[in-house]
Amino acid sequence: MHKTYQQIEQIAGNVIVVRADGIGYRELAQVTSEHGTSLAQVIRLEGERVYLQVFAGGRGIMTDAQVRFLGHPMEIPFSDALLGRIFTGSGQPRDRGPVISENETPIGGPSVNPAKRIIPRNMVRTGIPMIDVFNTLVESQKLPIFSVAGEPYNPLLARIALQAEVDVIILGGMGLKHDDYLYFRDILEEKGALTRSVMFVHTAADPTVECLMVPDISLAVAEQFALQNKRVLVLLTDMTNFADAMKEIAITMEQIPSNRGYPGDLYSQLASRYEKAVDFDTAGSITILAVTSMPGDDVTHPVPDNTGYITEGQFYLRNGRIEPFGSLSRLKQLVNDKTRADHRTIMNSMIQLYASYRETLEKQAMGFRMSAWDQKLLKYGVRFEREMMDLTVNIPLEKALDLGWQILADCFDPAETGIPSKMTDQYWPKG
Amino acid sequence: MTTTHLGKIRGINGNLLRVEFSSPVAQNEVAYAHSGELRLKAEVIRIRGNIAEAQVFEDTGDLRVGDAVEFTGELLSVELGPGLLSSIYDGLQNPLPELAAESGFFLQRGKYLPALDRKKTWAFTPKVKVGDTVQAGDALGAVPEGIFEHRIMTPFRLRGKLTVQEIAPGGAYTVEQEVAKLKDEQGRLHTVSLMQRWPVKMPIKAYVERLRPTEPLTTKVRIVDTFFPVARGGTYCIPGPFGAGKTVLQQITSRYADVDIVIIAACGERAGEVVETLREFPHLEDPRTGRSLMERTLIICNTSSMPVAAREASVYTGVTLAEYYRQMGLNVLLLADSTSRWAQALREMSGRLEEIPGEEAFPAYLESVIAAFYERGGVVKLRDGSIGSVTIGGTVSPAGGNFEEPVTQSTLKVVGAFHGLSRERSDARRFPAIQPLDSWSKYGGVVPDEQVSFARAMLRRGGEVNQMMKVVGEEGTSIDDFVVYLKAEFLDAVYLQQDAYHEVDAATPAERQQYVFERIHGVLRAPLRFAEKDAARQFFQRLTQLVKDWNRVPQDSPEFKNLETRATQMLAEVTAHA
Numbered sequence A: 001m002h003k004t005y006q007q008i009e010q011i012a013g014n015v016i017v018v019r020a021d022g023i024g025y026r027e028l029a030q031v032t033s034e035h036g037t038s039l040a041q042v043i044r045l046e047g048e049r050v051y052l053q054v055f056a057g058g059r060g061i062m063t064d065a066q067v068r069f070l071g072h073p074m075e076i077p078f079s080d081a082l083l084g085r086i087f088t089g090s091g092q093p094r095d096r097g098p099v100i101s102e103n104e105t106p107i108g109g110p111s112v113n114p115a116k117r118i119i120p121r122n123m124v125r126t127g128i129p130m131i132d133v134f135n136t137l138v139e140s141q142k143l144p145i146f147s148v149a150g151e152p153y154n155p156l157l158a159r160i161a162l163q164a165e166v167d168v169i170i171l172g173g174m175g176l177k178h179d180d181y182l183y184f185r186d187i188l189e190e191k192g193a194l195t196r197s198v199m200f201v202h203t204a205a206d207p208t209v210e211c212l213m214v215p216d217i218s219l220a221v222a223e224q225f226a227l228q229n230k231r232v233l234v235l236l237t238d239m240t241n242f243a244d245a246m247k248e249i250a251i252t253m254e255q256i257p258s259n260r261g262y263p264g265d266l267y268s269q270l271a272s273r274y275e276k277a278v279d280f281d282t283a284g285s286i287t288i289l290a291v292t293s294m295p296g297d298d299v300t301h302p303v304p305d306n307t308g309y310i311t312e313g314q315f316y317l318r319n320g321r322i323e324p325f326g327s328l329s330r331l332k333q334l335v336n337d338k339t340r341a342d343h344r345t346i347m348n349s350m351i352q353l354y355a356s357y358r359e360t361l362e363k364q365a366m367g368f369r370m371s372a373w374d375q376k377l378l379k380y381g382v383r384f385e386r387e388m389m390d391l392t393v394n395i396p397l398e399k400a401l402d403l404g405w406q407i408l409a410d411c412f413d414p415a416e417t418g419i420p421s422k423m424t425d426q427y428w429p430k431g
Numbered sequence B: 001m002t003t004t005h006l007g008k009i010r011g012i013n014g015n016l017l018r019v020e021f022s023s024p025v026a027q028n029e030v031a032y033a034h035s036g037e038l039r040l041k042a043e044v045i046r047i048r049g050n051i052a053e054a055q056v057f058e059d060t061g062d063l064r065v066g067d068a069v070e071f072t073g074e075l076l077s078v079e080l081g082p083g084l085l086s087s088i089y090d091g092l093q094n095p096l097p098e099l100a101a102e103s104g105f106f107l108q109r110g111k112y113l114p115a116l117d118r119k120k121t122w123a124f125t126p127k128v129k130v131g132d133t134v135q136a137g138d139a140l141g142a143v144p145e146g147i148f149e150h151r152i153m154t155p156f157r158l159r160g161k162l163t164v165q166e167i168a169p170g171g172a173y174t175v176e177q178e179v180a181k182l183k184d185e186q187g188r189l190h191t192v193s194l195m196q197r198w199p200v201k202m203p204i205k206a207y208v209e210r211l212r213p214t215e216p217l218t219t220k221v222r223i224v225d226t227f228f229p230v231a232r233g234g235t236y237c238i239p240g241p242f243g244a245g246k247t248v249l250q251q252i253t254s255r256y257a258d259v260d261i262v263i264i265a266a267c268g269e270r271a272g273e274v275v276e277t278l279r280e281f282p283h284l285e286d287p288r289t290g291r292s293l294m295e296r297t298l299i300i301c302n303t304s305s306m307p308v309a310a311r312e313a314s315v316y317t318g319v320t321l322a323e324y325y326r327q328m329g330l331n332v333l334l335l336a337d338s339t340s341r342w343a344q345a346l347r348e349m350s351g352r353l354e355e356i357p358g359e360e361a362f363p364a365y366l367e368s369v370i371a372a373f374y375e376r377g378g379v380v381k382l383r384d385g386s387i388g389s390v391t392i393g394g395t396v397s398p399a400g401g402n403f404e405e406p407v408t409q410s411t412l413k414v415v416g417a418f419h420g421l422s423r424e425r426s427d428a429r430r431f432p433a434i435q436p437l438d439s440w441s442k443y444g445g446v447v448p449d450e451q452v453s454f455a456r457a458m459l460r461r462g463g464e465v466n467q468m469m470k471v472v473g474e475e476g477t478s479i480d481d482f483v484v485y486l487k488a489e490f491l492d493a494v495y496l497q498q499d500a501y502h503e504v505d506a507a508t509p510a511e512r513q514q515y516v517f518e519r520i521h522g523v524l525r526a527p528l529r530f531a532e533k534d535a536a537r538q539f540f541q542r543l544t545q546l547v548k549d550w551n552r553v554p555q556d557s558p559e560f561k562n563l564e565t566r567a568t569q570m571l572a573e574v575t576a577h578a
């Protein structure tokens, strides 16, 4: 049926070249050699020369390997049977379950017509005050967690996924440590969420090219669920590994890098994935939470930098806490006027006071005299960090707002907070 | 007219095709790659020997070597005619709502629709008689389009003097129906309809002369109009790191700017931001006309996940449509967000063409491309004596927020005003986060120059005192210096910062800026005397609060006067009289 070719002309990095004709751009092929079989994708056509990117990498491929073209681009099956399952970056089962092959849909499909999008309007509750109160997550938002290595970003991601009221969770793991993969699997299982989850996992030990497929596969499946009116939450960790995989491949393809070795289309590549986040006019939604690790805690590094230009805000995870400064949900104002009347007041005043506390800390460090006001701020700052910022705090938004008033009342007089008296009259704790 | 030729695909690399051809091919002509039923639009961008290289405006998946390519002989063009306003187009002028009606949620590859409605009729009134002589750009008649009288003009491509042979009587016509016949100097006849086409990469030049941009374009953003003004027909740029407020600044400008027409070119940015505009504008009232804001707005939307190659087309489409309305004697503002995404698209293509890269791998011609784009802004005098203008404002998204990069630097060389956003100010939530000491403008503003220079000097000195205080503390600072610092902070808080989301504060008209700034300037100049720093601080805290409230009440309300009187009294109490 499909033609098989056996004369490989060139092998460089993960890319092989064969002579063939009638091959479609981006078509898939199966490359079989002594060391096994791998999928490969057409990435360039030049006369009869067909350039294929081999998912399992070029290592061990022999010049007489068999190349069989499949006549279609990369596809992913779709059905409810995906729920509860775990796959590799190229869509093969990673658990011991059966292969699924219904409703094959191409990955990396076309973009949503902007005219069919609506303005997001639903809050996603997480139980984390630093998110719910201060930087509310909104359904269909795309938001990265910026963080240095060693921060508990995967547990944070898992927690949000477990507490968020969504119908389907899709986890795309890129360059995951095997332990982290098991952590996600076990915690989803333990909390009974695995049955509404699908995992596509590329671990650090797997071939680089497979890492590249993870976001597209995850988002293609997410899109199908969303079209069936499901609210889908996609977790992508770690997008820096995805970018690094692109960098590695661009370099072996001898592309001219633009910035610190990354290819010039890094922005477009990341954007085409993140822009899959959507609230459909008359169907479900896709919300994307991603981890972007920052090499050297440097936010101007090309990966976090380009990400910041694409996403709708960011959470900075630092010292095990979500930093109030720098973190921003750009969509929060779409929802935080409909939660509780004091939401914005608490959000603004507590952050302003916390900023003053930080200034006081600096003055203290410089050895300047501490006034009575400074003392109050010092007391406030400690409580804010312990009772609001600490990631172990897990309370609903309303409780968090009440707690906010309590902390303010324990540290200040109403007039000192700068809150309009109309608000304090109603909300300031009595006694 | 034009004949189509066929070529054959020889190579595919991303969205770049290498096509072998045998009959003549023009640089920048439009071609269609055929793949089964699909016809994918492309543009020829380089020709070498018998190989034309073409960038496809779509995903190239499934194309094969040997597939046919049809060369159309036409340059990449847009349709010009009534019905453009209120439209939402993609970068190649496909109407997005109509595409959605046909194909549903997703943009379908190879699906193109005419930009102008072919069925709708327009009430045409002729403005010339048989025998009249006209030239390119001269009005032959007009149709009402929303709040405007839309001129039906002699096609821009026609040269020399033309004689009106036939002119249709007043009545309803579709955009394709003939309304006039013109004879050129060689005796050739040209039929004219309500619609004409124009290649996007060529400026429309049907005017008498270009004038110097001198009249301020009020944006109603105080820091812009007072400190870094924009002129009608001028150009300006807004570079800034991510999240510093470029898009919000453009969004408020698109609402409040004192121009006839606003064209928003969303180029390679978030779809969600465009959705806000296109869902909200129809419900917002244009204070100038009392009609929906959408009636004066046109959106070109080629967001980041839409085809990269069409980003370049989108800014040219935007500026061509702007020039078209300028030819009607209107003032048009083009807002492009973000020009860096277009530059990156050029870089991607240049890489595939294996051109010798310049700095940060941008092509060596980046600078001249940017310059040529901003050159399309300007004020022109038309043949009937009326004046039209195209003002261009582009955002720039520099890598790492560092302005020392090719796109920012190339842009700064050609624009008339620079609104640099700073991370420091946006982190401190001092919006709009335009850096008041580094930004500049070559245009004249709405407030007297000497007041502005005085205020700027105060900001600079205030900043210096603040730096010094970080080292020596408040205790080590003299009270005079401290007051300078407080005055600068006061100016920042009540004038430079502006609440984009407050009904009144969001938009300050020019007269109000003049009125308010004169008084603020009075505060800055006043010799103030305080016994101690705490008293000074408290005074300015109270005054700041009061003036902020003042900003939030309508100028014609009794409260406005009231608050002003209170502020004047407060000031009098602490003013030292020599």
Ligand SMILES: Nc1ncnc2c1ncn2[C@@H]1O[C@H](COP(=O)(O)OP(=O)(O)OP(=O)(O)O)[C@@H](O)[C@H]1O
Binding pocket: A308, A309, A310, A329, A330, A331, B240, B241, B242, B243, B244, B245, B246, B247, B248, B249, B269, B397, B431, B432, B433, B498, B499, B500, B501
């Ligand atoms: N004038 C303003 N008033 C209040 N908030 C603002 C203002 N400008 C910006 N912001 C805040 O900053 C956020 C980011 O602003 P904006 O989207 O304009 O940034 P940007 O510079 O366009 O970023 P990017 O380069 O990532 O597109 C907004 O969501 C809003 O929270």
Ligand SMILES: [Mg+2]
Binding pocket: B246, B247, B248, B269, B337
């Ligand atoms: Mg923006």
